[in-house]
Each structure stands twice: as structure tokens, then as C-alpha cells.
Amino acid sequence: MIIGRVVGSVVATRKNENLIGNKFLVVEPVEKFRANNSNIVAIDNVGAGIGETVLVALGSAARVGCNLPQAPVDAAIVGIVDSGTGWE
Amino acid sequence: MIIGRVVGSVVATRKNENLIGNKFLVVEPVEKFRANNSNIVAIDNVGAGIGETVLVALGSAARVGCNLPQAPVDAAIVGIVDSGTGWE
Amino acid sequence: MIIGRVVGSVVATRKNENLIGNKFLVVEPVEKFRANNSNIVAIDNVGAGIGETVLVALGSAARVGCNLPQAPVDAAIVGIVDSGTGWE
Amino acid sequence: MIIGRVVGSVVATRKNENLIGNKFLVVEPVEKFRANNSNIVAIDNVGAGIGETVLVALGSAARVGCNLPQAPVDAAIVGIVDSGTGWE
């Protein structure tokens, strides 16, 4: 998983039907997790808001782990980071 | 998922039979999602056109989430981006 | 999927038994898909030859989509590119 | 798999319910495995501690191989490295 900050959201009216009902947030990885300088669009599985520091799962883990096995989802916010060490 | 713009298309007459009937579009990630400067060939799941800004799912999510579990597909356009913040 | 050119092949007499019978080709991504300057060894699912421009599927899509679900294959040539735009 | 050192931990009170009970450690890949300069948040499957050198599995292997098939986990510490060659 990586740690990032929620910096925005995406509205897509026309979309795959298995995506309906999900919120799409834009996450910017924090510096130590900024592997390739790319932001990520992730669905929100925990009620995250703009500016919060979050834990993001990537790949099939996002889809299967958020009970959306048939949805085209490859990234999900799965935790709100309260505190910790080694990542700031 | 990442956000990109449709910049072209690909014609492949000879191909894996599970790919038949799909449209192959070339997507250029927008700057904040341009992890590695690489374009992507994605199947079109939502009727996207050249120049549109789209949401692209990568990996097994593309295949499973677009009801093509047996096709060799690793990227799919799954939404047309109307608006949003944090990605432009 | 990415687009590349077939630039060589690999011979491996001693190999995992689920790989037997496959042809291993070396693909060099074309410039706009050259994310990380790395070539790829892909199995050939469409009868590709040296010098041809091909469509390559990566990850579980290669294995599952080429009817090799039990083989240790993570890349497959799944189409011969005839023409297109946005990738040259 | 990659080799890294445990450099910290993450506390996330609000999280996906399938993550409850797991310890989240921050791993910094050692130099020869530092592909993209990014740290990783991994669950701990072997009782690792801060400062230890560990083996980390990435992708679906982390989830399936640690008996958490339904959890949004994409990285797991699966071994404590005692010794070896070619990685320091």
C-alpha cells in the first residue's frame, strides 16, 4: 500500500455500470511514496475527505478487498492515516 | 485508475480471438498521471472518442470489470471525465 | 496493452513444463510506449515475426487471455498492428 | 520479491474492516531493490520489527499468500532475511 493525500475528485457521468455509486478521489502520494510522480484516482472505501492522509491499496487488492470483484477498479482508499513513523 | 486523453486508435486485423469486437484506443495520460511517459492502448468500454478525457483502469480490473474475463486485455477506458479537481 | 516491435527471440531448453510449446519473442516497445526503456520477453499468440509491430498484453491478461491459465507467462503478443494513429 | 528494511509503522483507526488485526509497517527497499525510490506499506506476516531486513511480496501474492484473500492488501513482509549475497 502507499500513503498519499486526497487532493481532488473526479466526476464521470458516463461510466462502466459496475462503477456506479462509487466516489472517485484523486490521491497525491506523499514524498517517500512518490515512486513515479503520478497521482492516482482511487475509489473511496472509508469516507475520506479532501486534505486527509490516506492508505491506498493498488491492483486486484482494491477490487477484491472492497467487495467489488466485478468492477474495473485498480485503486482504493482503505484507511485514514492517524499517525505513524517512517513515511513523512 | 488514471486520467488521460484519447489521442488515437489501433487497427489489428490478426489478433487473439477473444479481442474480436473491441475498439483499441491510444490514451496519453494527462501530466499529473504521466508516471513514466508512456501511452497506453486500452479497449473502449464507454464509447469514448478522440480528444476526450477518460478514466482508465489497468491490470486485471480492465479484463474482469468489463466482462471480458478470458480476453488478453490489461487496460480499459471505463469512464468519460466531465469535471473534477486535482488532476489538471 | 502496449505497442512494440519484435527484435529477437529466446531459446530456453530447460524450462517450466507449462511453457513447453511456446515461442518466446523479444519485444522492444515503440518510443511512445517505452515507459522504462525495458524490452519484454513475450509468448507469441498470433504468429508474429521479427520486425513486425505488435500489440502486447501484460500481467494476468497474458496468461488467462491466451488460454494458458497455469503457465508462468506475464506477457503475450496478442495482435499484429496494421495501422493506427497516436502511437508512432 | 524485494528486500528492504523496516523503518516505521502506520496507525489507521478508520479502515476497511478486512484490514482489522493487521500491523502496517513501512519498508524502505535496500539500494539494489530501490527501483523507484518509493517506500512501501506492508502488512507484517512474520513478526518483523523496526530495523530488520525483510523479504516483501507484492501484488496478489501478498493477499493470497498470507491467507487474506478478501483483504485490500498489496504488500506483505513474508520473511526475515538472515544472510545472503547479491543484494547488499
Add this chain to the structure above:
Amino acid sequence: MIIGRVVGSVVATRKNENLIGNKFLVVEPVEKFRANNSNIVAIDNVGAGIGETVLVALGSAARVGCNLPQAPVDAAIVGIVDSGTGWE
């Protein structure tokens, strides 16, 4: 798949039980496959030795294709490269 050379091995006494019985080798990708300058720890599926040039499968292919579907394995040596073109 990528091509690399076996440059070392890893000893991990304390490890996930599904890894027991496997040999962990360190593979350094050859130059044309050195996407991100990172070595890889792979299990050995073909009896490879230090210095040999090998074919490495990554991701779920390593686990499923080597008959270790429940092990946290994301890379496996699946062939010994005898000869070929386009990769040296």
C-alpha cells in the same frame, strides 16, 4: 518475462510457511531489461545456479505457473536461457 543473471541468494529462516522448501535467488536484469535498476528476489523453479542467464516471470504468473497458488511469491525463475537475439 524478463531476462537476468543470477547474482546471489537469500537465506530467511523465519518466513511464511507457504514459502518453506523454496530456494530464493537474487536476479539482476540484463541491461536491456533493466527497467528501473532494481534486482529481484525470485524462487527457483528450474534448478538455476549463480551466474546463469535466466527467464523470470513476474506477478501472479510466478505463483500460479509454478504450482504455488497459495504462496506469497511474485517472481520465479522459469527457464535457463541458452541462446537468442535481441536481448544482449
